[in-house]
Amino acid sequence: MDPEDIRQELIHIKSLNIDGVVVDCWWGIVEGWSPQKYVWSGYRELFNIIREFKLNLQVVMAFHECGGNDSSDALISLPQWVLDIGKDNQDIFFTDREGRRNTECLSWGIDKERVLKGRTGIE
16 A cells, blocks of 8 residues: 555545545465464554544454456455465365356354364454
């Protein structure tokens, strides 16, 4: 993110009498490369900029892939370490009734199964 671009956008938002913003917080960014190694620095910087403008902030925790289709330029995958597990265990990914896998999100079937480096899907 470019902090100055963000500030310019927030100036515009404030000029429209908007009092808050929503930010998606992506699992694939925060815990992207190694389990339980969290990198919050980019979000922390963004939240501080939003605070400068005294805007309300709603954070949405996103535990699925972003992009990868025609509607978005961005691509934020599930954490790489999760995708690596999925190479050997495709059952961690959502599967529809016809048996098609969707690697953009995890299966509810692992909510209580310790298949993610000792953690369940919920954990």
